Structure formats: C-alpha cells, structure tokens
Amino acid sequence: MDADRFAAYWGSSTPRMHIPGFTHPVKDLFLDDVLSLTGYIPPKKGKKKKFGNWSNPSTRKKTAWNDSELSDDDNDYDEMDPASDADTASMKVSTSKTTTIPIEELVKRVNSNEVDYDMVAQLVKHLVFQKEKGDDGSILVFLPGAPEINRAKETILKVTKGDSMLILPLHGGLQPQDQKKVFDSPGYGITKVILSTNVAETSITIPDVTLVIDCCREKQSAYDPSNRMPLLIEKLASQDSLKQRRGRAGRVRPGTCYKLISRETFESLPEHGEPEIKRCALDQTLLSLIFLGLERGSGTFLSKLIDPPSFTSIESAIFSLEKLGALFKSKMEEEIRVSLTPLGVHLAGIPAPPSIGKLLVYGSLLGCRSAALAIAAGLSGGKSPFLRIDRRSIDTDTKEGYKNQMVLDERDKLFDSVGNSDHAILSAIYNGWDSLSGGGGVKRKYLESLGLSVNAMRDMKQLVSQLDGALASGGFYSTSESDCNGKSWRIIRSCVVASFAPAQIARVQRSSTKYAETVEGAVEKEGEAKELKFYTRSSGDKDSSVDSSNLTKHYHGTSEARCFVHPSSFTFSVGSYTCPWIVYYQLVRTSKPFMRDVTECSNYDLLLFGGNIEVSASDGVIVVDDYVRMSANARIAALISGLRKRVDNLLTKKIAEPSFDVAKSVEMKLIVKLLRTDGMGQ
Structure with a gap:
C-alpha cells in the first residue's frame, strides 16, 4: 500500500502504524x-x-x-x-x-x-x-x-x-x-x-x-x-x-x-x-450511490475519492443504466440530474450487476424465476461449467475420443431443444442437474454425459442460493406463478432479451440467400455459420483502444462495427436465425471484439424490451431505439407503449407493497401471450 498517499488523503494528522514483518x-x-x-x-x-x-x-x-x-x-x-x-x-x-x-x-x-x-x-x-x-x-x-x-x-x-x-x-x-x-x-x-x-x-x-x-x-x-x-x-x-x-x-x-x-x-x-475503479465499469457502483442519495450523475461524490474515475466512465455508466431502464434524466435549474426508475429502485437492492439484476426481476415477472436464477448464477460465476472439448482434435477410434464425441452429441441435442441461446442452455443444465434425485451417482452420470465441471455446478448452486435470497428480500418470492413458464424456452429467451437489450444487441447479416434445385422447384438452402456477419452499434470514436479499421458504413444512419461470436459459444456454428437480431452478455476485445453468451431475439422481444419506439407510418416501419427496424403498423406501437407504462406502474406499486405479485397481473399475462406466440394470438 502507498501509505503516504492514503495518510495525506485523510489529513496531515492521520495516525499511522508500522508493523514489521x-x-x-x-x-x-x-x-x-x-x-x-x-x-x-x-x-x-x-x-x-x-x-x-x-x-x-x-x-x-x-x-x-x-x-x-x-x-x-x-x-x-x-x-x-x-x-x-x-x-x-x-x-x-x-x-x-x-x-x-x-x-x-x-x-x-x-x-x-x-x-x-x-x-x-x-x-x-x-x-x-x-x-x-x-x-x-x-x-x-x-x-x-x-x-x-x-x-x-x-x-x-x-x-x-x-x-x-x-x-x-x-x-x-x-x-x-x-x-x-x-x-x-x-x-x-x-x-x-x-x-x-x-x-x-x-x-x-x-x-x-x-x-x-x-x-x-x-x-x-x-x-x-x-x-x-x-x-x-x-x-x-x-x-x-x-x-x-x-x-x-x-x-x-x-x-x-x-x-x-x-x-x-x-x-x-x-x-x-492502476486502481480498479479507473479500469472497470461503474454501472453497479453508480446505481448504489444514486439509490443512497450520494450521487446525482454529476460525479460530485466520485470526484472526492482518492482515485476518482474519469467523467467519461461516469457518463458511460449513466448511459448504460439509462438504456437498461434503471434511471432517467431530468433538468433542474440548468443542471442535468438523474433519478432511479421503479425498475432501478428494485435493481439497487440486488447485489449483482444491473443487467443480472434485471434478468432476475424479469424472470420473476415473466414466470421463469428459477431459470433466471440459474442463468444469472452461470454468468456470474466467471467460468463456464462446460469442460472444453476441441471438436477439431477428436479421434473417435480411441476410447477417449469416442467418449468426447458422445458428450458433444448430447450437448448439441440439448442446444437444439432450447433454441439458439447460450443462456437457455445454462438454465437447462443446472435445473436438470439440481432436480435429479437418487444420490450422487445419478448426478455424476448426468454431469459426465454433458461434460460438466462438478465444482462449477456447485458454485452455481451456491450463487443461486445467494441470489434467491436477494430476490426474496426485495419481495420477488418463489411462488407457483413465478415459475409457471419455467419450461417455456421461448419465454426464457425473452427474459434474456429483456435483460440485455437494447445496449447489448447485435445485427445478423447473411451475405446472400442460396437456393437448391429440386423436383419441386427451387428450395432455400440452409445457411452456414461462416456466411454470417455480426455488427454492433459503434460510437465511432477514434479512441486508441478501438480499431478504426473495424468501423463500417452506416446502417440506416447508425454507425456499426464488426464483431464475432466466440468459439466457446454454442451459437458459433449456427448458420441461420429466424430473427436477424441477437443479444449478448459480454463483448470482450482481445485481438478483436468477441461476443460471449448469445441469445436469438424475436420480434416481440424487441418491441417490448428493445428501447424507445418511433413509428414511421408512411413507411409502415417501427424503429426501436433508433436502430432496429421492423415492418409494423402504428396500432402495434400504441399497444406496446401502453403495456410498458403499465409494467412501470406495477413495479411502482410493488415498491410500496413488496408482497404484491406482479406476475399474476393481467398485463403480464398479456405480455407472456404476445411473447409466446410472437403476436399471432395462438
């Protein structure tokens, strides 16, 4: 420790002790x-x-x-x-x-x-x-x-x-x-x-x-x-x-x-x-400070720290929390101030990054609470529960190679059953393992069949218990209603999109559609992963940490940058998506930007949770968060805007009445129906 610097920070009269070792x-x-x-x-x-x-x-x-x-x-x-x-x-x-x-x-x-x-x-x-x-x-x-x-x-x-x-x-x-x-x-x-x-x-x-x-x-x-x-x-x-x-x-x-x-x-x-506060995201820290009334977004409190973060980092945190729906800006006497939304108040009470907290809250609202807990634990653990098996080096003629191929086949089957989602498969493996009875031998066989780490799964269980307690203390208890959609992978994927959109969204672009000639005529070929390109919104800043050559032309006026799915993702080999938009938990730059933990979106996921909605009636287009464009009429936009306001009202009511079960409300049941049917009403 730089003792002189800390002593000077607290004042010239700060007492010091030296304990020799x-x-x-x-x-x-x-x-x-x-x-x-x-x-x-x-x-x-x-x-x-x-x-x-x-x-x-x-x-x-x-x-x-x-x-x-x-x-x-x-x-x-x-x-x-x-x-x-x-x-x-x-x-x-x-x-x-x-x-x-x-x-x-x-x-x-x-x-x-x-x-x-x-x-x-x-x-x-x-x-x-x-x-x-x-x-x-x-x-x-x-x-x-x-x-x-x-x-x-x-x-x-x-x-x-x-x-x-x-x-x-x-x-x-x-x-x-x-x-x-x-x-x-x-x-x-x-x-x-x-x-x-x-x-x-x-x-x-x-x-x-x-x-x-x-x-x-x-x-x-x-x-x-x-x-x-x-x-x-x-x-x-x-x-x-x-x-x-x-x-x-x-x-x-x-x-x-x-x-x-x-x-x-x-x-x-x-x-x-360099102190960690100068090189990490401030979202969770700022959320807590605003909740405690110590910060209003101007950096007044943070500037008094011994190592104050840059104002750019504070602005970035405000922007992220605003996109998450946790706070809103207001102008008071020529000064911009930020305040927590009803969702932000609930997130401040959960000891987890705001996006993980939102995942837990929306899991309770959408009736997939247990799935959300499993996903949150899997993302928070810092290490994938899947033991790495390199497909490129498998020799099925050997006993070990054959066993590894069987594990990969089981993983592929599970991934196909949950849809294009790394997050949903975390829920599937954890709840599948946790629900088994019959002693440790049964659970061990399950882990071996999917190539899962025993210690990672135990760590997930411990995190699930901790996050479950934090949710319950905020009034989001485990009830039959809170898990009524726990086996609906469509709703679970929607919960993920609700948590990470619109800030952590990427556009999927296929180079061209290819057709094969059959006796019944031309049939569209299945896409290949190598044909896909992925883009995220970019600030376009020529910052030293950003590869400017990676910036692309504008997409309907929005500057984009190329990104890539990390090979550790189950979606790495996916060749086609029903919706050309995906969300990711983390975008990490090493030699290039890699998306880790990816989930495919649906139209109503984006309409309900994707950010502000603007309608271009003449073109029959709805623009979500100034980025995602969809063909839809103004009536749908009005319906979605009304539902969003009602959800805010329900969360406000829950602040005053923690025992109020939002998942039982008519509005949430309507939202679940729209998500499950993608607005088709079936």
Missing part, C-alpha cells in the same frame, strides 16, 4: 545477469524463431481461442516442427567464453513486450542442473496467462527433456485438485517447476519456492467507456506487483528472483498499478 533476503538479478548465466543468445530483431518463441506472426496461427484468456484455453499452440531440437540454430547458446557479442547488445535484442520462451527454458535448465545436492527448493515462473503457460511448458520439455523436474501449471482455469498439486513434494532429486499466472502473486503461497523467474508481464482487465467494452490487456506489471512476486522466494529461506527485463526497464515502470 520478516522475510528472508531475496537477491535480484536482471536480464543481463540471466544472459550471462545461461549463455543464451537472443536472435537479432526481425529474424524468425522456429522453436519455442512463436513471436513471429507467420509461425503462430491466430485463433479465437488463443486470443482470449477468458476462453479458459490452455492447450492452444501450434504443433512444433518435430525436427526442431535444442541444438538448432534458433536455440543458440554460447558455449564459448570468448563470445564477441557484448551483453549490452544481447539485452537490446530482447523484446520486453513479448515472452522469450527459449530464454525461460534455458534459465530453468541452468537452475535445475546447477542445483546443489539435497536442495529441495522449487522454481516459480510467472507468465501472463494460461496459453503462455502451455507454450512455456512445451519449450522447457524440449530443452531439458524433462529430466530431474516436475512441471506443474497453476492458473484460475484449473480444477482445485490440479491446483493443489503445487503444494506436494516432488520427491528426492526432483525439482518442482511451477508455471503460474499472477494467481501466485498474492492468493497462493507455496512454502518451498526459493527461486522466482519473473517474465514481468500480466493480463489485466480494463474497460473502454467510449464503447462500453471490457478489454483484456497484456502489459508489463507495476513495480509493486514485481516486488510482491519476488517475495515468494523468501518465505522459508533466502532466495533469488530473476527478472527477465533490464534494470532500466524496471526503473521506468510505474511504482503502483
């Missing part, structure tokens, strides 16, 4: 020391590396999986040339003490913006083979993410042949039983080499670590307020993070930390990392 001394070595110890000669800049470094774009295939750490992927890497060997020219190691290349020149060759896997491997080899007999200390290597851990492991194994060492990965995507392996003793004469993300920086202490190899890089969540998009950025860590990492080597005995950057680079790093 003890760590064993840790020796710091930098890049020049590492190059001298190992004799490793980095290639000149611009030259290709054929072995472990994958730094040249032509040697590493770009895929969506290895673009995003959030994919929980730890197996994506290109197959290395089987002829590659540690003695190849790409792995030059100086065996002569008379090398003519100065250390200063070698330091300049190393790119601090990339991990040099060859250098990591050579350093591990040197440390393992130079250990004194009886030294049972382990080596901890810090890497940015799971894919980097896997590449480092492969390179180390190539260089060392795995002799005298046990290599263990450590990151948040591993199952708990695999994470616990890092605490086990590897046996006499074996060195434990732990390849970890920054989860080992503070969350986990491994007692026997005496050597730390720090690549000095990290992946950090950030937020682009201009485009309301989460980002995953890889960059050099701050000095305080690197100091915390070096301390891992001095817990039980003196140790050494090898930083794979130069002293000059280390000294140029910021002393402290």
Whole structure:
C-alpha cells in the first residue's frame, strides 16, 4: 500500500502504524545477469524463431481461442516442427567464453513486450542442473496467462527433456485438485517447476519456492467507456506487483528472483498499478450511490475519492443504466440530474450487476424465476461449467475420443431443444442437474454425459442460493406463478432479451440467400455459420483502444462495427436465425471484439424490451431505439407503449407493497401471450 498517499488523503494528522514483518533476503538479478548465466543468445530483431518463441506472426496461427484468456484455453499452440531440437540454430547458446557479442547488445535484442520462451527454458535448465545436492527448493515462473503457460511448458520439455523436474501449471482455469498439486513434494532429486499466472502473486503461497523467474508481464482487465467494452490487456506489471512476486522466494529461506527485463526497464515502470475503479465499469457502483442519495450523475461524490474515475466512465455508466431502464434524466435549474426508475429502485437492492439484476426481476415477472436464477448464477460465476472439448482434435477410434464425441452429441441435442441461446442452455443444465434425485451417482452420470465441471455446478448452486435470497428480500418470492413458464424456452429467451437489450444487441447479416434445385422447384438452402456477419452499434470514436479499421458504413444512419461470436459459444456454428437480431452478455476485445453468451431475439422481444419506439407510418416501419427496424403498423406501437407504462406502474406499486405479485397481473399475462406466440394470438 502507498501509505503516504492514503495518510495525506485523510489529513496531515492521520495516525499511522508500522508493523514489521520478516522475510528472508531475496537477491535480484536482471536480464543481463540471466544472459550471462545461461549463455543464451537472443536472435537479432526481425529474424524468425522456429522453436519455442512463436513471436513471429507467420509461425503462430491466430485463433479465437488463443486470443482470449477468458476462453479458459490452455492447450492452444501450434504443433512444433518435430525436427526442431535444442541444438538448432534458433536455440543458440554460447558455449564459448570468448563470445564477441557484448551483453549490452544481447539485452537490446530482447523484446520486453513479448515472452522469450527459449530464454525461460534455458534459465530453468541452468537452475535445475546447477542445483546443489539435497536442495529441495522449487522454481516459480510467472507468465501472463494460461496459453503462455502451455507454450512455456512445451519449450522447457524440449530443452531439458524433462529430466530431474516436475512441471506443474497453476492458473484460475484449473480444477482445485490440479491446483493443489503445487503444494506436494516432488520427491528426492526432483525439482518442482511451477508455471503460474499472477494467481501466485498474492492468493497462493507455496512454502518451498526459493527461486522466482519473473517474465514481468500480466493480463489485466480494463474497460473502454467510449464503447462500453471490457478489454483484456497484456502489459508489463507495476513495480509493486514485481516486488510482491519476488517475495515468494523468501518465505522459508533466502532466495533469488530473476527478472527477465533490464534494470532500466524496471526503473521506468510505474511504482503502483492502476486502481480498479479507473479500469472497470461503474454501472453497479453508480446505481448504489444514486439509490443512497450520494450521487446525482454529476460525479460530485466520485470526484472526492482518492482515485476518482474519469467523467467519461461516469457518463458511460449513466448511459448504460439509462438504456437498461434503471434511471432517467431530468433538468433542474440548468443542471442535468438523474433519478432511479421503479425498475432501478428494485435493481439497487440486488447485489449483482444491473443487467443480472434485471434478468432476475424479469424472470420473476415473466414466470421463469428459477431459470433466471440459474442463468444469472452461470454468468456470474466467471467460468463456464462446460469442460472444453476441441471438436477439431477428436479421434473417435480411441476410447477417449469416442467418449468426447458422445458428450458433444448430447450437448448439441440439448442446444437444439432450447433454441439458439447460450443462456437457455445454462438454465437447462443446472435445473436438470439440481432436480435429479437418487444420490450422487445419478448426478455424476448426468454431469459426465454433458461434460460438466462438478465444482462449477456447485458454485452455481451456491450463487443461486445467494441470489434467491436477494430476490426474496426485495419481495420477488418463489411462488407457483413465478415459475409457471419455467419450461417455456421461448419465454426464457425473452427474459434474456429483456435483460440485455437494447445496449447489448447485435445485427445478423447473411451475405446472400442460396437456393437448391429440386423436383419441386427451387428450395432455400440452409445457411452456414461462416456466411454470417455480426455488427454492433459503434460510437465511432477514434479512441486508441478501438480499431478504426473495424468501423463500417452506416446502417440506416447508425454507425456499426464488426464483431464475432466466440468459439466457446454454442451459437458459433449456427448458420441461420429466424430473427436477424441477437443479444449478448459480454463483448470482450482481445485481438478483436468477441461476443460471449448469445441469445436469438424475436420480434416481440424487441418491441417490448428493445428501447424507445418511433413509428414511421408512411413507411409502415417501427424503429426501436433508433436502430432496429421492423415492418409494423402504428396500432402495434400504441399497444406496446401502453403495456410498458403499465409494467412501470406495477413495479411502482410493488415498491410500496413488496408482497404484491406482479406476475399474476393481467398485463403480464398479456405480455407472456404476445411473447409466446410472437403476436399471432395462438
């Protein structure tokens, strides 16, 4: 902690206490020391590396999986040339003490913006083979993410042949039983080499670590307020993070930390990392502050924090909450103020992001409360309950490959039954698992048939219980009426659209319709996923975090940007949609914008929940939220506007009477009928 800064914030008379702790001394070595110890000669800049470094774009295939750490992927890497060997020219190691290349020149060759896997491997080899007999200390290597851990492991194994060492990965995507392996003793004469993300920086202490190899890089969540998009950025860590990492080597005995950057680079790093409030969405924070009366949208309260967020971030949060229907703006004495809507008051009482809170509220209103709880828990857990199976690498001739194919077939059947929705399938798997009786064996077989993580499902159950309590405390109790549509996938998908539209909506465009000639005439061909293109609204700002080349021409006056469905989504292989609009839970930019957790919309979903409605009577078109265009007459728009106002009135009534069941109202029953039949009245 930057104690001086906090003390100054609270005033010059702020008392301070210093509680000394003890760590064993840790020796710091930098890049020049590492190059001298190992004799490793980095290639000149611009030259290709054929072995472990994958730094040249032509040697590493770009895929969506290895673009995003959030994919929980730890197996994506290109197959290395089987002829590659540690003695190849790409792995030059100086065996002569008379090398003519100065250390200063070698330091300049190393790119601090990339991990040099060859250098990591050579350093591990040197440390393992130079250990004194009886030294049972382990080596901890810090890497940015799971894919980097896997590449480092492969390179180390190539260089060392795995002799005298046990290599263990450590990151948040591993199952708990695999994470616990890092605490086990590897046996006499074996060195434990732990390849970890920054989860080992503070969350986990491994007692026997005496050597730390720090690549000095990290992946950090950030937020682009201009485009309301989460980002995953890889960059050099701050000095305080690197100091915390070096301390891992001095817990039980003196140790050494090898930083794979130069002293000059280390000294140029910021002393402290950027506070989270400056790099995250403020929607939930602002909603709570407005509810408590501490903020009115001008940033008065937030500007008094020790690290105030930018006004752009505050404006972005206001915009998101306004789109969500949680607040409205008003003008008082030349000043714009914001106030909570009836929905916003209910959302403020739910300890979850506003869009998740809205999902829960509308699940109760539309009679699919249990489904909404399951979806909310699945989205809030941070990790998919589905264990990853790569379709591309399945060999059905093997027992494991056949089993994996059976799992994928079961998943496909379930997805077909719920419709084009990642969210609905979360509800299906959770409620299907939770409703089983007959002991743990029955539930285990169910999880195995769909390739589901036991721990992820248990985490979902815990979250469901917590969110259920929060809903009930707000008056949205579990009743027969609140789950009367719990098996209607159409209504469940509508509930999802109600929660994420209009801010998190994307347009689906098929390049062209193709026909096949049959004996009965021309028949439209089924679409293919690769033919589809997806677009979201864009602010069009030339912000540094936005790829301006991704901006497209205007769609009826609205600027759009291309986006992509992430391969982890079940909708990744969907080739056609009955409605050319989808909603998503999250749009994450790594190398490009990926939509995660996608659900197909219907016409009445958008009319009822898609935002403001404008009617162009002469064209017979209804425009929703200045974006979605539909062919419909003015009578439908009038009906929808009336229903929306009645829902607001019902939510207002529930604030005063928490026991009032909105789902039983005539208005909600009419809305459910419209959603179920898409206005056809059947």
